[in-house]
Amino acid sequence: MTRKTCIVTAALAPTLWLATEVTAQQYPGKTVTIIVVAAPGSSPDVIARAIGQKMNEAWRQPVVIDNRTGAGAVVGTEMVAKSAADGYTLLLHTASHAIAPSMYKLPYDTLRSFAPISMVAYVPNMLVVHPTLPVKNVNELIALAKTKPRALNYSSGGNGTPSHLAGELFKSLAHVDIPHIPYKGSPPAMTALLSGETTMMFSPIPIALPHVKTGKLKVLGVTTAKRSKLVPELPTIAETGLAGYEVTQWYALQAPAGTPVEILTKLNEEVRRILSLPDIVERLSTQGAEPAPGTPAFLETHVRTEVAKWAKVVKASGAQVD
Numbered sequence: 001m002t003r004k005t006c007i008v009t010a011a012l013a014p015t016l017w018l019a020t021e022v023t024a025q026q027y028p029g030k031t032v033t034i035i036v037v038a039a040p041g042s043s044p045d046v047i048a049r050a051i052g053q054k055m056n057e058a059w060r061q062p063v064v065i066d067n068r069t070g071a072g073a074v075v076g077t078e079m080v081a082k083s084a085a086d087g088y089t090l091l092l093h094t095a096s097h098a099i100a101p102s103m104y105k106l107p108y109d110t111l112r113s114f115a116p117i118s119m120v121a122y123v124p125n126m127l128v129v130h131p132t133l134p135v136k137n138v139n140e141l142i143a144l145a146k147t148k149p150r151a152l153n154y155s156s157g158g159n160g161t162p163s164h165l166a167g168e169l170f171k172s173l174a175h176v177d178i179p180h181i182p183y184k185g186s187p188p189a190m191t192a193l194l195s196g197e198t199t200m201m202f203s204p205i206p207i208a209l210p211h212v213k214t215g216k217l218k219v220l221g222v223t224t225a226k227r228s229k230l231v232p233e234l235p236t237i238a239e240t241g242l243a244g245y246e247v248t249q250w251y252a253l254q255a256p257a258g259t260p261v262e263i264l265t266k267l268n269e270e271v272r273r274i275l276s277l278p279d280i281v282e283r284l285s286t287q288g289a290e291p292a293p294g295t296p297a298f299l300e301t302h303v304r305t306e307v308a309k310w311a312k313v314v315k316a317s318g319a320q321v322d
Contacts, residue, residue: 037073098306
């Protein structure tokens with residue numbers, strides 16, 4: 001770089017900084033689209049719409065929720081990765097975002113194509129079994145599985161889903177052989193368990209809890225590292241016999257890589273404000289979710305950790321998509 005170029009660059013620096021600052025102050029000046037990689041009516045969709053409504057009220061700008069499903073959430077995620085880095089196209093994704101690199105050949109880089117905004121929510125899963133299964137806790141389940149290899153099986157919402165890999169991690173840590181039976185979504189997987197077609201499932205709390213309350217299922221524990229605030233009376237799987245086991249379904253908000261830091265900061269502050277509102281906390285609880293606001297740095301670290309974790313599970317289990 002020549003001396004003349006250095007002088008010009010230095011002279012332009014305050015102007016560039018001012019332009020970025022003005023852009024952040026004016027943001028948002030038009031419609032913001034949040035792409036949700038889940039179907040309408042699902043927990044991620046309900047939570048995204050609740051957040052979008054509060055953003056609309058605060059900013060007086062439209063916030064549109066665009067549901068884009070398909071290929072393990074890759075379709076919608078790719079759209080955001082290739083969108084302009086101006087804060088007007090955002091991505092609300094789930095834990096599948098961290099699983100996808102190990103299951104698909106992706107048209108984007110999970111760690112480099114996105115700028116973190118904030119974690120949004122945690123959704124604990126619970127390990128439920130058919131009521132005829134003669135076990136009362138995780139220790140007894142593991143003992144039964146070891147006594148009768150392949151006699152048990154577990155249903156999930158499909159190959160490569162969090163509920164599938166939750167089972168693979170369980171099998172790996174417990175050293176048991178429990179065949180996996182994939183279905184096209186959590187509802188049919190739950191139907192199979194209720195009918196006795198399968199014997200166990202790692203299910204989102206909202207899907208399983210009603211059946212637990214009516215005695216149609218038995219719950220052995222929650223999959224999270226700590227007890228859930230939604231069902232604090234239930235022990236964790238780690239507490240009841242499988243040390244080190246932890247699986248958390250999570251939702252997070254990201255933007256395309258290169259989005260100005262000032263806009264990311266503004267978005268982060270808004271998300272954290274919204275997640276502290278009592279009516280939003282209540283709305284999340286109806287979806288079995290707990291608010292989990294955090295810094296962009298925390299989300300970035302979390303995604304990296306999850307990508308590495310699930311890569312090991314997928315490799316060890318040989319899990320493949322259909």
